[in-house]
Amino acid sequence: MNSPTRSATAARLPVHVFGAGAIGRMHIERIVRHPDVVLAGIADPSEAGRDLAAELGVAWSADPMELLATQRAEAVIIATPNRTHTDLGIACIDLKLPVLVEKPIADTVEEGMRLCEAAEAAGVPLMVGHQRRHNPILRRAKELVAAGVLGRPATANVMATWMKPDSYFDMQWRRQPGGGPVLINMIHDIDLLRFLLGEVASVQAQCSNAVRGFAVEDTATALLRFRNGALATLVVSDAAAAPWNWDLAAGEAEHYARQDVDSIFLTGTDASLALPRLQVFKYLGKRGWHEPLSMERTPLHRQDPYVEQLRHLRAVAEGREQPVCSGRDGLRTLQATLAVHQAAADGSIIHLEGG
Numbered sequence: 001m002n003s004p005t006r007s008a009t010a011a012r013l014p015v016h017v018f019g020a021g022a023i024g025r026m027h028i029e030r031i032v033r034h035p036d037v038v039l040a041g042i043a044d045p046s047e048a049g050r051d052l053a054a055e056l057g058v059a060w061s062a063d064p065m066e067l068l069a070t071q072r073a074e075a076v077i078i079a080t081p082n083r084t085h086t087d088l089g090i091a092c093i094d095l096k097l098p099v100l101v102e103k104p105i106a107d108t109v110e111e112g113m114r115l116c117e118a119a120e121a122a123g124v125p126l127m128v129g130h131q132r133r134h135n136p137i138l139r140r141a142k143e144l145v146a147a148g149v150l151g152r153p154a155t156a157n158v159m160a161t162w163m164k165p166d167s168y169f170d171m172q173w174r175r176q177p178g179g180g181p182v183l184i185n186m187i188h189d190i191d192l193l194r195f196l197l198g199e200v201a202s203v204q205a206q207c208s209n210a211v212r213g214f215a216v217e218d219t220a221t222a223l224l225r226f227r228n229g230a231l232a233t234l235v236v237s238d239a240a241a242a243p244w245n246w247d248l249a250a251g252e253a254e255h256y257a258r259q260d261v262d263s264i265f266l267t268g269t270d271a272s273l274a275l276p277r278l279q280v281f282k283y284l285g286k287r288g289w290h291e292p293l294s295m296e297r298t299p300l301h302r303q304d305p306y307v308e309q310l311r312h313l314r315a316v317a318e319g320r321e322q323p324v325c326s327g328r329d330g331l332r333t334l335q336a337t338l339a340v341h342q343a344a345a346d347g348s349i350i351h352l353e354g355g
């Protein structure tokens with residue numbers, strides 16, 4: 001592990017960001033205001049990336065390898081297109097630099113595996129940017145599930161329905177297979193369910209492009225069976241005038257117009273839980289479908305998960321914490337998400353390894 005003796009009060013951890021596009025900029029905006037990390041440099045071949053580095057007065061290179069060779073950092077955030085994640089990640093790992101790679105960990109399971117194995121062989125921490133795991137709402141939900149408040153988990157229903165504006169599809173890759181809501185959005189819901197309920201055993205699915213008619217899906221449903229026997233249905237559509245999705249309901253980042261709704265519903269033999277409003281429904285007395293259920297709502301403590309993820313990045317780089325979302329977590333989430341496409345394409349049930 002890198003610099004395990006660095007103390008919690010030492011100078012801020014210098015971090016490089018590879019890729020200063022949509023998500024790279026979100027990281028950069030937070031790094032420059034963060035008490036735990038400092039921006040060391042930006043690698044991005046675009047003019048916009050070079051201009052941003054100049055504006056912030058940090059090192060810049062079009063080529064991540066050149067930036068690594070010329071400017072010191074102690075961790076790297078990789079926010080480049082999916083197909084580049086593995087090679088860039090391994091280049092950092094070879095230099096013993098802890099890596100936070102954006103989701104999906106890679107564009108195929110084989111490439112994701114290659115990255116995980118490189119990190120494990122080198123003993124270098126690898127984290128995947130499923131930032132919801134750093135949201136205090138979801139952490140509280142995990143505590144409730146782990147403490148057995150729900151009893152034995154029975155079902156989960158996850159809604160991810162909203163409207164992407166027409167301009168979103170100006171970029172050609174967003175109209176092609178792989179650029180749609182399964183790999184961009186449903187992957188976060190699958191990771192969230194894995195965080196709460198454990199490993200996925202099998203996947204069935206349907207995809208539809210009926211609304212927009214692009215090669216990529218605009219709508220999909222998946223049915224997941226978990227190893228503990230719980231069943232989940234997931235619905236995603238980026239062509240629906242609807243508020244029911246985690247980003248809007250949880251106010252995941254300030255650019256989302258928050259909606260006071262729930263979008264995730266978990267049930268168990270003792271209680272049920274609606275998220276993100278953290279509402280627990282249970283029987284106080286006699287149990288049965290003719291009896292009243294009480295509802296208790298845990299006060300919300302909102303916190304930007306991307307900011308918390310940066311604090312965690314430093315703690316992991318300094319050997320004080322284990323990754324909340326490890327490379328292997330990112331890999332299993334990718335595996336289950338790719339199974340959605342496969343199951344939809346051939347109408348089969350996909351049984352996941354170890355399931």
Ligand SMILES: NC(=O)c1ccc[n+]([C@@H]2O[C@H](COP(=O)([O-])OP(=O)(O)OC[C@H]3O[C@@H](n4cnc5c(N)ncnc54)[C@H](O)[C@@H]3O)[C@@H](O)[C@H]2O)c1
Pocket residue numbers: 018019020021022023024043044045046049062063064079080081082084102103104129130131
């Ligand atoms: N965690 C999340 O919620 C979330 C949200 C959006 C995107 N992402 C992920 O982040 C990654 C980037 O997505 P985006 O929407 O920001 O894409 P984007 O197209 O907006 O930005 C990508 C940037 O990477 C740069 N780039 C391309 N190749 C590079 C290379 N070899 N080295 C350095 N820079 C390079 C491009 O010039 C561009 O500025 C993807 O893996 C995506 O899935 C995650």
